[in-house]
Amino acid sequence: MNIIEIIDKKRRGLTHTEKEINALVSMMEAGKAHDYQIAAWLMASCISGLDLDETTWLTQAFVNSGKVLDLSHVDGIVVDKHSTGGVGDKTTLALIPLLAASGVKVAKLSGRGLGITGGTIDKLESIPGFNVSLSAQNFVKQIKQIGMAISSQSGDLAPADGKMYALRDVTATVESIPLIAASVISKKVAAGADVIVLDIKYGRGAFMATLEDAKLLASTCREVGKRLNKSISTVISAMNQPLGCAVGNSLEVLEIVKLLKGEGPADLEALTLKLGAVALVCAGAQPDVETAEGALKAHLQDGSALEKFRELVIAQGGDPYFLKDASLLPQPDRVLMIPAKEQAYVADINALEVAKAAKMVGAGRLTKDCPINLGVGVLLHKHIGDPVKPGETLVELYADDNDHRDAVEVLSKAFSFSPEPVSPQPLVDEVILGKILAKRPVVAKG
Amino acid sequence: MNIIEIIDKKRRGLTHTEKEINALVSMMEAGKAHDYQIAAWLMASCISGLDLDETTWLTQAFVNSGKVLDLSHVDGIVVDKHSTGGVGDKTTLALIPLLAASGVKVAKLSGRGLGITGGTIDKLESIPGFNVSLSAQNFVKQIKQIGMAISSQSGDLAPADGKMYALRDVTATVESIPLIAASVISKKVAAGADVIVLDIKYGRGAFMATLEDAKLLASTCREVGKRLNKSISTVISAMNQPLGCAVGNSLEVLEIVKLLKGEGPADLEALTLKLGAVALVCAGAQPDVETAEGALKAHLQDGSALEKFRELVIAQGGDPYFLKDASLLPQPDRVLMIPAKEQAYVADINALEVAKAAKMVGAGRLTKDCPINLGVGVLLHKHIGDPVKPGETLVELYADDNDHRDAVEVLSKAFSFSPEPVSPQPLVDEVILGKILAKRPVVAKG
Numbered sequence: 001m002n003i004i005e006i007i008d009k010k011r012r013g014l015t016h017t018e019k020e021i022n023a024l025v026s027m028m029e030a031g032k033a034h035d036y037q038i039a040a041w042l043m044a045s046c047i048s049g050l051d052l053d054e055t056t057w058l059t060q061a062f063v064n065s066g067k068v069l070d071l072s073h074v075d076g077i078v079v080d081k082h083s084t085g086g087v088g089d090k091t092t093l094a095l096i097p098l099l100a101a102s103g104v105k106v107a108k109l110s111g112r113g114l115g116i117t118g119g120t121i122d123k124l125e126s127i128p129g130f131n132v133s134l135s136a137q138n139f140v141k142q143i144k145q146i147g148m149a150i151s152s153q154s155g156d157l158a159p160a161d162g163k164m165y166a167l168r169d170v171t172a173t174v175e176s177i178p179l180i181a182a183s184v185i186s187k188k189v190a191a192g193a194d195v196i197v198l199d200i201k202y203g204r205g206a207f208m209a210t211l212e213d214a215k216l217l218a219s220t221c222r223e224v225g226k227r228l229n230k231s232i233s234t235v236i237s238a239m240n241q242p243l244g245c246a247v248g249n250s251l252e253v254l255e256i257v258k259l260l261k262g263e264g265p266a267d268l269e270a271l272t273l274k275l276g277a278v279a280l281v282c283a284g285a286q287p288d289v290e291t292a293e294g295a296l297k298a299h300l301q302d303g304s305a306l307e308k309f310r311e312l313v314i315a316q317g318g319d320p321y322f323l324k325d326a327s328l329l330p331q332p333d334r335v336l337m338i339p340a341k342e343q344a345y346v347a348d349i350n351a352l353e354v355a356k357a358a359k360m361v362g363a364g365r366l367t368k369d370c371p372i373n374l375g376v377g378v379l380l381h382k383h384i385g386d387p388v389k390p391g392e393t394l395v396e397l398y399a400d401d402n403d404h405r406d407a408v409e410v411l412s413k414a415f416s417f418s419p420e421p422v423s424p425q426p427l428v429d430e431v432i433l434g435k436i437l438a439k440r441p442v443v444a445k446g
Numbered sequence: 447m448n449i450i451e452i453i454d455k456k457r458r459g460l461t462h463t464e465k466e467i468n469a470l471v472s473m474m475e476a477g478k479a480h481d482y483q484i485a486a487w488l489m490a491s492c493i494s495g496l497d498l499d500e501t502t503w504l505t506q507a508f509v510n511s512g513k514v515l516d517l518s519h520v521d522g523i524v525v526d527k528h529s530t531g532g533v534g535d536k537t538t539l540a541l542i543p544l545l546a547a548s549g550v551k552v553a554k555l556s557g558r559g560l561g562i563t564g565g566t567i568d569k570l571e572s573i574p575g576f577n578v579s580l581s582a583q584n585f586v587k588q589i590k591q592i593g594m595a596i597s598s599q600s601g602d603l604a605p606a607d608g609k610m611y612a613l614r615d616v617t618a619t620v621e622s623i624p625l626i627a628a629s630v631i632s633k634k635v636a637a638g639a640d641v642i643v644l645d646i647k648y649g650r651g652a653f654m655a656t657l658e659d660a661k662l663l664a665s666t667c668r669e670v671g672k673r674l675n676k677s678i679s680t681v682i683s684a685m686n687q688p689l690g691c692a693v694g695n696s697l698e699v700l701e702i703v704k705l706l707k708g709e710g711p712a713d714l715e716a717l718t719l720k721l722g723a724v725a726l727v728c729a730g731a732q733p734d735v736e737t738a739e740g741a742l743k744a745h746l747q748d749g750s751a752l753e754k755f756r757e758l759v760i761a762q763g764g765d766p767y768f769l770k771d772a773s774l775l776p777q778p779d780r781v782l783m784i785p786a787k788e789q790a791y792v793a794d795i796n797a798l799e800v801a802k803a804a805k806m807v808g809a810g811r812l813t814k815d816c817p818i819n820l821g822v823g824v825l826l827h828k829h830i831g832d833p834v835k836p837g838e839t840l841v842e843l844y845a846d847d848n849d850h851r852d853a854v855e856v857l858s859k860a861f862s863f864s865p866e867p868v869s870p871q872p873l874v875d876e877v878i879l880g881k882i883l884a885k886r887p888v889v890a891k892g
Contacts, residue, residue: 008618011492039482040617043489046457171486172454 003033010044018057025061025160035167042164042173050178055220056227058178062186065160069136069192071107074143077283077437078105080193081275082184084217087205087351087358088242090252091272092120092150094259097308098276100148101299104283107143108150109157109191112365121152126250126329126374130318146311157190177213181220185232194437195231195282197275202429205351206239211429222434231434233278237271238425241349241384244268248363248377248398250329257323260306262297267383267427273297274428284438289431330375332398336408340388344417347384353414354378354395360407361399376400378411384424388417449479456490464503471507471606481613488610488619496624501666502673504624508632511606515582515638517553520589523729523883524551526639527721528630530663533651533797533804534688536698537718538566538596540705543754544722546594547745550729553589554596555603555637558811567598572696572775572820576764592761594754603636623659627666631678640883641677641728643721648875651797652685657875668880677880679724683717684871687795687830690714694809694823694844696775703769706752708743713829713873719743720874730884735877776821778844782854786834790863793830799860800824800841806853807845822846824857830870834863 001023009016016024024041027033050058071078079099083089096106110120121132134142134151142149155162161183168174188196198221201207202214218234225232244265246255258264259272277292286292299305306323313320322328358364362373379396382388394415397408447469455462462470470487473479496504517524525545529535538554545552556566567578580588580597588595601608607629614620634642644667647653648660664680671678690711692701704710705718723738732738745751752769759766768774804810808819825842828834843850843857 004616004618007489011489011618011621034616035480035482036485036613037617040485040489040619043453043457043486044493044618047490047493167482170450170480171483172450172457172490173486175457 003027003037007037007041007044010041010048013048015051016054016057018053021054021057022061025058025065028163029065029160038164039167039171039173042168042171042179045179046173046176052220052223052227055178055182056224058182059186059189059224060228062158062161062182063189066158066190067136067156068190069107069140069157071140071143071192074105074107074140076103076105077195077285078107078143078193079195079197079279079283080107080109080188080191081197081199081279082188083199084184084201084207086201086239086243087355088244088247088252089199089201089239090120090123090244090246090256091199091268091275093123093253093256094264094272094305095276095279096148096150097260097312098272098296098299098305099279100146100312101304101308102276102280102285102295103147104195104280104285105143106148107139107191107193108148109153109187110150111153120150122372122374123249123252124150126253127313127318127322128328130313131316134316142315146315148308148312150312150316153187158186161186177217177220180207180217181224185221185224185228185230189228189230195279196225196233196434197279197282198232198234199271199275200234200236201239202236203238203240203351205242205355211236215430218430218432222432225434231282231437233282233434234430234432235275235278235428236430237428240351240425242351242354242378242380243271245380246377247354247358247380249372249374250331251377251379251398253329254326257306257309260300260309261303262300265383269300271427274431278431278433282434282436284436289433330373332375333401334399336397336399336404337393338395338397338408338412340390340392340394342417343389344387344419345422346382346386346388346394346415347418347422348416349380349382349384350414353410354380357397357407357411357414360410361397361404373400385422449473449483453483453487453490456487456494459494461497462500462503464499467500467503468507471504471511474609475511475606484610485613485617485619488614488617488625491625492619492622498666498669498673501624501628502670504628505632505635505670506674508604508607508628509635512604512636513582513602514636515553515586515603517586517589517638520551520553520586522549522551523641523731524553524589524639525641525643525725525729526553526555526634526637527643527645527725528634529645530630530647530653532647532685532689533801534690534693534698535645535647535685536566536569536690536692536702537645537714537721539569539699539702540710540718540751541722541725542594542596543706543758544718544742544745544751545725546592546758547750547754548722548726548731548741549593550641550726550731551589552594553585553637553639554594555599555633556596557599566596568818568820569695569698570596572699573759573764573768574774576759577762580762588761592757594758596758596762599633604632607632623663623666626653626663627670631667631670631674631676635674635676641725642671642679642880643725643728644678644680645717645721646680646682647685648682649684649686649797651688651801657682661876664876664878668878671880677728677883679728679880680876680878681721681724681874682876683874686797686871688797688800688824688826689717691826692823693800693804693826695818695820696777697823697825697844699775700772703752703755706746706755707749708746711829715746717873720877724877724879728880728882730882776819778821779847780845782843782845782850783839784841784843784854784858786836786838786840788863789835790833790865791868792828792832792834792840792861793864793868794862795826795828795830796860799856800826803843803853803857803860806856807843807850819846831868833867
């Protein structure tokens with residue numbers, strides 16, 4: 001099959017066969033298709049689109065390009081969760097122990113952050129000694145032993161996706177729902193879990209700008225899931241203001257500890273419980289989302305989720321003492337407080353500007369090899385709808401010794417106010433469950 | 447300006463500014479934009495289109511990327527002609543001496559053939575000694591001396607077009623009217639002529655498949671011409687059966703000699719006169735196309751055009767003796783005759799299949815570095831509409847000693863017949879003149 005013919009077909013807006021999609025990916029892998037040819041095909045696909053069959057074939061071709069993690073020896077349903085990313089999004093850190101406490105297995109491969117703030121792996125590196133690079137063997141072994149493991153994404157899973165993504169990034173072809181879906185799902189399928197829950201965020205702090213796009217991405221992912229015989233559920237959530245209060249690596253780990261004690265911010269807890277509940281229902285561990293949320297909430301209140309988190313930290317070589325003494329985590333040099341100037345209601349907090357301020361103080365990285373400062377970030381004291389009084393702290397900037405007047409300026413401008421009460425928009429817009437797997441008895445909590 | 451932003455703009459179907467087009471081309475030239483980025487932009491432009499301003503800016507940026515031939519010291523209007531290419535199209539070879547005989551200057555840069563058969567430069571190489579590589583200096587000098595010159599396209603004219611074209615060829619982005627227009631016109635503008643006549647062909651043996659596309663390309667070229675203050679005329683002609691009888695290099699040179707003696711095939715003569723007449727009118731040398739056609743026809747009949755051709759051959763180092771003894775040109779090893787089987791009318795001669803047969807015997811090249819056999823090709827004895835009798839020769843295949851049963855098969859199948867008389871379609875569909883330059887007195891013919 002000729003690569004030019006394949007590109008030409010998509011240029012003319014026609015639909016590929018499975019053979020053509022496979023040929024494209026394998027020619028790319030073998031170096032028989034040049035980068036400029038893949039780039040041309042990506043642009044044609046971006047503009048002309050890929051239908052659900054094409055997207056499924058592309059996803060499968062990505063999976064086939066590398067290893068697939070073998071979790072067949074793990075007893076019970078294995079769950080994985082992915083978020084399209086947002087400012088202050090730390091639900092993964094809470095979901096791992098929470099789901100494990102509920103008796104389902106969690107196999108989580110995560111990436112490092114790029115763009116907004118740190119990724120889950122960066123956040124975990126705040127914990128002294130925590131090993132984020134498990135071998136495939138140790139990863140599976142740990143899931144068998146304690147029901148959960150987290151490790152950084154391995155390059156040998158879906159490598160063709162990695163190659164194509166690198167090209168998309170530099171050819172303005174990132175914004176394509178089918179290409180995003182194939183990229184996300186191929187990595188999840190290669191990671192081997194049975195139940196996959198996707199948190200698809202939309203809004204100015206998210207990858208998808210509109211609810212409409214988020215719904216389209218969600219339905220594409222579910223449909224591809226059906227075709228690949230995977231249980232893929234989608235939760236669509238708003239990302240206009242940061243999720244929870246903390247933005248920055250140590251700060252987010254501390255917020256998770258609070259959450260696991262039942263003392264977390266309401267929005268963060270609500271979304272975490274929703275995502276966890278969907279996973280439990282699909283894993284056959286709970287009859288419905290509402291009941292599942294109740295069960296998860298109980299794990300927060302009785303200490304079992306926190307205990308499971310301690311177990312995770314210890315299993316992966318981390319020092320759990322930070323759970324008692326937060327000063328063991330990386331610390332900022334100083335904390336700058338930004339007060340409210342008048343009596344009003346918080347009308348808006350621009351997540352993107354908050355992320356920008358956090359990045360300016362070093363909490364995020366600009367390029368893949370940039371080091372990040374794990375101790376710095378932003379801590380919100382208020383959310384949209386909260387009333388504020390003059391002098392009351394709106395937000396704190398955790399920073400190093402450098403001059404951060406610019407970051408303070410950006411952070412201040414992220415807030416806007418109203419003299420009238422303001423109702424925040426709903427956090428969760430849509431929850432659609434994937435296939436429900438075997439109903440196993442729930443492991444009774446301790 | 448960021449290359450990713452430029453690509454993204456075209457992906458979203460937006461219109462570029464002149465600054466963006468210039469930035470794109472200069473980044474490509476400086477190696478600051480990668481091939482895969484240019485390829486992505488090309489695909490986005492191919493699908494989303496470029497408007498007339500964008501096309502003009504791209505054309506100008508191509509021109510600015512290299513040298514522009516300085517013809518300012520040539521006395522009088524200088525004419526150039528370009529064809530989008532077709533099977534058996536050899537009008538350029540006739541037009542150079544014919545226009546020079548009519549007192550306008552001709553500065554012609556041509557390419558080698560790729561795809562169908564040889565280009566004008568390949569055809570001229572059939573003539574023993576003919577030098578197809580003139581320096582810019584000698585090119586201009588010869589125009590001053592004898593009123594005409596032809597040389598192979600120089601790489602330092604519009605080099606950015608060359609780079610972009612090479613990428614288009616391997617990324618299925620050739621089929622774009624604005625990109626084709628920018629490519630064609632930039633080379634013509636860089637070649638320095640005042641009057642440019644474009645022969646835009648459509649049909650199965652041409653670059654443009656439909657009359658509609660040919661009209662769109664023609665109007666795009668004229669509009670870009672206006673914006674660049676160049677006189678660009680367009681003639682749209684059909685290319686379904688070969689033009690004239692000869693397809694192949696020596697064969698086509700011999701057909702030109704016939705034409706210049708007033709003994710050429712009717713279709714070839716008609717198109718040559720039409721193109722030449724348009725050039726003469728735009729150059730201000732004749733009042734209208736019809737009168738100009740008459741004047742040109744007189745040059746064929748009185749021997750002055752042939753005399754001018756002899757002058758061209760001698761000026762460029764060729765041996766003019768072939769004008770008397772055709773056996774001095776490269777010869778085939780043998781000539782295979784294909785006869786008609788029944789009494790009928792020729793209903794169709796598929797130009798693409800004829801070209802394929804010519805290529806199979808070695809008259810065309812497959813890749814840029816392939817040698818071609820200048821002596822071989824196809825000689826039609828019949829055209830569409832001609833009546834044929836059983837045993838009468840339809841076509842001859844000039845070939846080397848190899849087995850050419852496949853080529854004979856292809857050539858035979860190129861013909862189809864009808865028991866009823868058949869009217870061939872009109873050869874010329876549309877003639878639209880560009881700006882008419884200063885009306886100079888015509889130099890009286892000898």
